[in-house]
Amino acid sequence: MTRPRILIFTASHLCRNPRVVKEASTLGAAGYEVTVLTLSVQERFERIDRQFTAPLPFRRVTLDYTSTTRRTKLRSFAQRAATWGARWAVRWLRIETVQSLGPAWPLLHMALTYPADLTIVHTEIPIWAATRLIRAGRAVAVDVEDWYSEDLMYADRRSRPLKLLKSAERFVLNHARYSTATSEHMADALATAYQCPRPLALRNVFPLQSRTRLDRPPSAGSPSFIWFSQTIGPGRGLELFLAAWSRMTTPAPLYLLGEEKPAYRQKLLSLVPPERREFLRFLPLVPPDKLSDKLAEFDIGLALEVPWPLNRDITISNKIFQYMNAGLAVVATNTVGQAEAMQAAPQAGLLIAAHETTMIAQLLTKLVTDGARLREMQTASRRAAETQFSWEREQPRLLTAVDRALAGVRPR
Secondary structure (H helix, E strand, O other): OOEEEEEEEEOOHHHHHHHHHHHHHHHHHOOOEEEEEEEEEEEEHHHHHHHOOOOOOOEEEEOOOOOOOOOHHHHHHHHHHHHHHHHHHHHHOOOOHHHHHHHHHHHHHHHHHOOOOEEEEOOOOHHHHHHHHHHHOOEEEEEEEEOOOOOOHHHHHHOHHHHHHHHHHHHHHHHOOOEOOOOOHHHHHHHHHOOOOOOOEOOOOOOOOOOHHHHHOOOOOOOEEEEEEEEEOOOOHHHHHHHHHHOOOOOOOOEEEEEEEEHHHHHHHHHOOHHHHHHHEEEOOOHHHHHHHHEEEEEEEEEEOOOOHHHHHHHHOOHHHHHHHOOOOOEEEOHHHHHHHHHHHHHEEEEEEEOOHHHHHHHHHHHHHHHHHHHHHHHHHHHHHHHHOOOHHHHHHHHHHHHHHEEEOOOO
């Protein structure tokens, strides 16, 4: 019997997109023939992608711009030039084209050449491409990992084709076999904005890890904070948190894990009093399959999302769920999405207002000086992962949605 063919279409490196990897692995393990179509633009990330996806039950195909051949270099240069020109046209002439998002047409062409019984699209270019795929008669599902037309800061939004993105989102959400989003609030907001069937809220959780913070004894010294992201940069709430952290009466180490920009590192250090700078430490990125064990080395996980733009406010950062999985107490800013997660597990940590510097400093000081309370939070955090926020609990809902989509059933 021929296995149903599923094409998962994204436009980012898989080491930077764990949601796609979880989806593809689940469907591959369930017996589907899964192909992941993606874009490869950085040689370092391409090496990581090849290494950690090799044993996984899906095939990966790429539009590759990392090859060192003369032909690929010329193609990459032409593509970057065209994208730069398209973004200039959006910014200064208000002329919107999909080229401003990157190599949309080559990726669409590749998607059309791979026959599939169901295509699941992620990220901006694939959502645009889905409008063409649907009109070509393809069965398409969409995962709104981020609300792309409502994302990024103002300076970056000026060169983005926002009308084009909104139009594509509206069309695909109203014509997809099914749609998913990262939180209940995002699902509600999308349904209201686009008058579409309400997406299934499929949280960005992870398979339960075996090694957690609870497997180690409490910290002998001051408990440690950890924050991680792909990039250590502005717009992630670090500046406001440092203002509170610097005022703690009991110093506690703060680790920032991610790809850092030297100029921004110096800016962060300049925000910290000289006597506290030794407690602010930077860690390099780790491969995706090593991150869970790395997080378990710390005590308190930080999810410092800001409430603007709208997408940042209503989504739920995957940080929260990874901290819970690793058995860390969680300190999260009170965006709408993060409040949704923390209110479901109120004993797992603290929900804070980012601008209340003095109060946050007091709360953090109490937390790091009360070992029994911290351990209770860590235990509650891990329990929340086990009982509510794990991929083992979410994947049956994904499989049901895919089964219904392949049977031709669309949501009302």
